Amino acid sequence: MNEESTNKEDSIAQISRRKFFVKLSLSVAGISAAIAAIPVVSALLAPLLEHPPGQWRTVGKVNDFQLGTTTLVNFIDADPKPYAGVTAKTGAWVRRNEKNDFTAFAINCTHLGCPVRWEKNADLFMCPCHGGVYYADGTVAAGPPPRPLTKYEVRVYNENVQIKTAPIPLTTIGAAKTS
Amino acid sequence: MTGLFKKIGSWIEDRTGIAKNFLPIMKHPVPPGAKWSYVFGSATLFCFILQVITGVALALLYQPSSNNAYQSLEFITNEAKFGNVLRGIHYFGASAMIILVGIHMIRTYITASYKFPREMNWISGVVLLLCTIFMGFTGQLLRWDSSGVWSSVVAAEQLSRTPLVGKYLARLLIGGDTVGGQSLSRFFAYHVFIFPALIFIFVGLHLYLVIQNGISEPPKQGRLIDPKTYRKWYNNMLKEKGVPFWPDAAWRDTIFGSFVIITIIALAVIFGPPTLTNQPDPSIVHTSPTPDWYMIPFFALFALMPHKMESIAMIIGPILTIALLFSIPFISNRGQRSPLKRPWAMFGVICVVVFVLSLLHIGLNAPWSPHFDTKQLPLTAIKSSSPDSAVIQGVKLFYDKGCEYCHTIHHYGGNAGPNLTTIGNRLSAEALKIRIVNGGTNMPSYGGILSKEELNKIVAFLSTQK
Numbered sequence: 001m002n003e004e005s006t007n008k009e010d011s012i013a014q015i016s017r018r019k020f021f022v023k024l025s026l027s028v029a030g031i032s033a034a035i036a037a038i039p040v041v042s043a044l045l046a047p048l049l050e051h052p053p054g055q056w057r058t059v060g061k062v063n064d065f066q067l068g069t070t071t072l073v074n075f076i077d078a079d080p081k082p083y084a085g086v087t088a089k090t091g092a093w094v095r096r097n098e099k100n101d102f103t104a105f106a107i108n109c110t111h112l113g114c115p116v117r118w119e120k121n122a123d124l125f126m127c128p129c130h131g132g133v134y135y136a137d138g139t140v141a142a143g144p145p146p147r148p149l150t151k152y153e154v155r156v157y158n159e160n161v162q163i164k165t166a167p168i169p170l171t172t173i174g175a176a177k178t179s
Numbered sequence: 180m181t182g183l184f185k186k187i188g189s190w191i192e193d194r195t196g197i198a199k200n201f202l203p204i205m206k207h208p209v210p211p212g213a214k215w216s217y218v219f220g221s222a223t224l225f226c227f228i229l230q231v232i233t234g235v236a237l238a239l240l241y242q243p244s245s246n247n248a249y250q251s252l253e254f255i256t257n258e259a260k261f262g263n264v265l266r267g268i269h270y271f272g273a274s275a276m277i278i279l280v281g282i283h284m285i286r287t288y289i290t291a292s293y294k295f296p297r298e299m300n301w302i303s304g305v306v307l308l309l310c311t312i313f314m315g316f317t318g319q320l321l322r323w324d325s326s327g328v329w330s331s332v333v334a335a336e337q338l339s340r341t342p343l344v345g346k347y348l349a350r351l352l353i354g355g356d357t358v359g360g361q362s363l364s365r366f367f368a369y370h371v372f373i374f375p376a377l378i379f380i381f382v383g384l385h386l387y388l389v390i391q392n393g394i395s396e397p398p399k400q401g402r403l404i405d406p407k408t409y410r411k412w413y414n415n416m417l418k419e420k421g422v423p424f425w426p427d428a429a430w431r432d433t434i435f436g437s438f439v440i441i442t443i444i445a446l447a448v449i450f451g452p453p454t455l456t457n458q459p460d461p462s463i464v465h466t467s468p469t470p471d472w473y474m475i476p477f478f479a480l481f482a483l484m485p486h487k488m489e490s491i492a493m494i495i496g497p498i499l500t501i502a503l504l505f506s507i508p509f510i511s512n513r514g515q516r517s518p519l520k521r522p523w524a525m526f527g528v529i530c531v532v533v534f535v536l537s538l539l540h541i542g543l544n545a546p547w548s549p550h551f552d553t554k555q556l557p558l559t560a561i562k563s564s565s566p567d568s569a570v571i572q573g574v575k576l577f578y579d580k581g582c583e584y585c586h587t588i589h590h591y592g593g594n595a596g597p598n599l600t601t602i603g604n605r606l607s608a609e610a611l612k613i614r615i616v617n618g619g620t621n622m623p624s625y626g627g628i629l630s631k632e633e634l635n636k637i638v639a640f641l642s643t644q645k
Contacts, residue, residue, distance in 0.1 A: 047355045048347055074462035081360025085246025087328070088359055091462035107464050112481060113336035114329055115464035117551070122581030123628045128467035129333070130482040131547040131585070131595050133623050141623030143547075144486045167356035168332065170339035170349050171490070 052079030056162040065096040070118045078165040104152040106169045111145040208421025210396035218435040219283035225436035226276040233269045243367035248323035267447025277473045291516040292395035295406040298508035303385045305504045317370035319471045325457035329468030340494045398516035479542030549584035550593035560589040563643035573640025603645035611638045
């Protein structure tokens with residue numbers, strides 16, 4: 001009789017001891033995983049955490065550009081990694097409208113980002129991917145693009161034409177609708 | 180000597196129990212009558228193993244850096260011993276894996292093998308299908324030529340149409356605001372670590388489920404699936420008529436899988452890998468990015484979709500498709516399995532296959548893309564036998580102004596717009612002028628581009644095309 005009751009008490013103590021160890025081991029393991037996850041997730045999300053501010057890049061002298069023409073230029077991204085090599089470069093189409101009035105178009109088609117090319121004789125930008133076409137002022141002439149070519153900020157500084165770097169132009173649903 | 184090997188063998192077996200524990204799995208009973216239609220899953224697995232091995236070999240020669248990857252690709256292709264063949268095997272292996280995973284899925288759908296109790300087999304299979312497609316896509320990026328660079332931009336643009344978080348997803352994909360140093364490192368990590376790990380996990384689960392639930396028996400008309408009795412019936416059937424998986428069923432898998440691998444290697448030797456395009460320099464615009472063939476149906480869809488619904492369809496479409504694939508075993512998990520008794524299911528499969536193949540076919544021709552490399556129409560090819568000077572200048576303007584990039588005349592030019600070889604029969608000079616000046620949905624209006632004389636010359640030329 002006596003022996004039995006001690007056994008029962010023992011097993012109750014045993015059960016709560018077991019539960020305690022289950023909780024303890026799961027929470028300690030959870031904490032260790034969570035701590036290890038911090039630098040891992042930060043590496044994964046790194047591109048969202050850094051936003052290099054736009055930089056003015058010189059793309060040529062004012063007189064390198066003839067009035068009324070559209071020219072391909074290239075410049076270095078805002079904050080290229082030292083190991084980026086040629087991928088640090090970005091292109092733009094620069095049009096000289098007036099003496100000191102320039103427009104700089106992103107080379108990315110607003111449909112799916114393919115590189116548009118300026119067809120000098122036809123006065124049109126054409127995209128090789130899905131047949132998007134734009135007029136000289138960047139407005140859509142034909143095909144699937146939902147909005148005009150994106151423009152970079154451009155200025156004349158000490159007789160230099162400068163473009164302000166910007167992220168790759170992305171067409172979001174909102175942006176597509178407003179066009 | 181053989182005695183010694185036997186002794187070593189039985190010692191290892193005694194201490195590890197490998198044969199004791201794994202032979203029964205190899206020899207587990209499977210339903211009889213599973214013939215050649217059952218070989219596609221294992222063939223996909225053989226391809227995956229081939230991809231892992233050739234992938235490791237490529238990694239020995241490859242530089243996963245935005246700066247140098249292209250040069251290392253050139254080295255693998257042109258200098259490394261068997262490098263060209265190695266790249267070819269990895270490319271044709273990927274192609275084969277995508278084809279086989281598709282056939283395997285169609286086969287399981289046609290014979291309704293996803294029904295009770297194999298719902299999770301199907302679901303893990305859908306995850307593997309998505310992983311395979313993603314591997315195909317990222318693998319193409321790792322080539323890191325201009326097509327690789329621009330394909331990553333196109334994918335980022337597509338992701339950016341996701342409501343609310345689009346911009347962030349796009350930035351995560353390419354590793355920053357622009358294509359740059361971090362882009363290729365990320366694609367490499369996706370392609371070489373993250374997704375292969377997922378595939379290993381889900382292949383493990385998929386195979387475990389094949390053992391756990393058993394291979395589905397070939398369907399028979401009128402034999403219905405009833406979740407209450409199926410398991411009992413299946414186990415009894417195995418007890419009575421089951422045959423050992425190895426070698427009775429698996430010999431076909433081995434023969435077919437080996438045939439697939441030999442074919443892949445033969446294709447790699449004969450055709451070699453896809454040629455590298457330009458340097459991965461994002462400022463080079465004179466390049467026509469084209470994805471590998473397995474991505475072409477998506478690419479074609481984006482060109483053909485009505486432009487107004489495109490932004491929505493681009494992201495809702497894939498989400499709905501994936502949701503539908505996952506929900507198939509829950510729409511119906513009992514009843515008929517025989518394809519002959521499921522006419523609508525068969526009709527659906529045929530529609531999907533025809534749809535995807537048509538998109539592939541039209542995408543390979545890409546009629547919507549301007550033909551930038553087209554040559555000016557020679558005067559011998561035009562209809563008028565004694566063209567006056569206006570017509571001759573019209574021919575030149577037709578080329579200079581980009582008309583010929585999109586319109587074919589007598590086998591010269593592109594296919595985005597109508598063929599104009601006999602346009603003089605269909606439209607009067609006046610109607611031609613209206614059309615050219617005003618343009619249309621897929622044609623720029625040339626009113627602001629052409630001078631009056633230029634317009635007249637082009638019209639003079641087109642009017643002679645009768």
